[in-house]
Amino acid sequence: MDIQYFGANCVRLSTKKASVIIDDNLADLGQKSVTKNGEVVLFGGPHGNSSPKIEKKIVIDQPGEYEVADTSVRGIAARSHIDEEGQKNATIFKIVDDDIRVVVTGHIYPELSDQQLEEIGMVDVLIIPVGGNGYTLDSIGALKIIRKINPRIVIPTHFDEEGFSFPVPQQPLAEVLKALAMEPKETVAKLKIKPSELTDTTQLIVLEK
Numbered sequence: 303m304d305i306q307y308f309g310a311n312c313v314r315l316s317t318k319k320a321s322v323i324i325d326d327n328l329a330d331l332g333q334k335s336v337t338k339n340g341e342v343v344l345f346g347g348p349h350g351n352s353s354p355k356i357e358k359k360i361v362i363d364q365p366g367e368y369e370v371a372d373t374s375v376r377g378i379a380a381r382s383h384i385d386e387e388g389q390k391n392a393t394i395f396k397i398v399d400d401d402i403r404v405v406v407t408g409h410i411y412p413e414l415s416d417q418q419l420e421e422i423g424m425v426d427v428l429i430i431p432v433g434g435n436g437y438t439l440d441s442i443g444a445l446k447i448i449r450k451i452n453p454r455i456v457i458p459t460h461f462d463e464e465g466f467s468f469p470v471p472q473q474p475l476a477e478v479l480k481a482l483a484m485e486p487k488e489t490v491a492k493l494k495i496k497p498s499e500l501t502d503t504t505q506l507i508v509l510e511k
Contacts, residue, residue: 303400305493307509308336310468311346311408311431311438311460317399320371324395324406324429325349332467342370346393346408347382365393374398378421381411383438394422401497402426405451409460412443414450426500428453431460432482433472440473441481448482448504456484456506457493463511475508482506 304316311325314336322342327349329335337343337356345363360370365377375397382392397404404427414422428451434440438460439447448456458479462472479486487505 425453437470
């Protein structure tokens with residue numbers, strides 16, 4: 303599996319049989335959509351149609367269990383960062399392909415129930431926003447989730463980047479990493495993962511756009 307990062311919460315997971323694009327709201331943030339024809343498209347929260355001319359294989363923006371091109375997608379209902387208690391207007395996604403389990407949290411409230419954790423289960427890669435300031439998870443909230451899920455790899459997203467018009471200023475990645483007290487194992491443009499290369503120790507990897 304290959305993982306690429308395009309800024310904000312947008313990532314692409316690529317395998318031999320499928321390409322999954324997650325939270326491509328880039329057109330709303332001053333960037334260009336990166337969604338390609340035939341991709342599986344996931345949105346963890348409210349979204350527009352930022353790529354109307356693209357033929358998607360399927361668009362998933364609700365909780366539930368899906369099987370597309372030998373890729374398993376599970377949407378788990380969650381309280382968003384702006385929801386009141388009892389509301390669940392966000393969706394956490396767990397994607398399983400190539401024997402690799404990836405969880406994308408999106409803009410969620412940093413408290414997960416035992417039921418949600420059971421649905422999430424074992425996680426190889428956790429992709430989690432860290433920019434804070436009331437827009438999304440901050441380093442404290444992200445660290446709570448990291449400790450509860452205990453993934454093998456953590457990939458931070460949604461931090462301050464040049465060229466992005468966020469409604470609320472986001473924290474620079476350097477500040478977030480200090481607060482997380484996690485040193486990046488490496489910084490790469492594309493992460494290539496093989497199950498045999500995963501370790502039992504949680505490692506933080508920074509993806510460049």
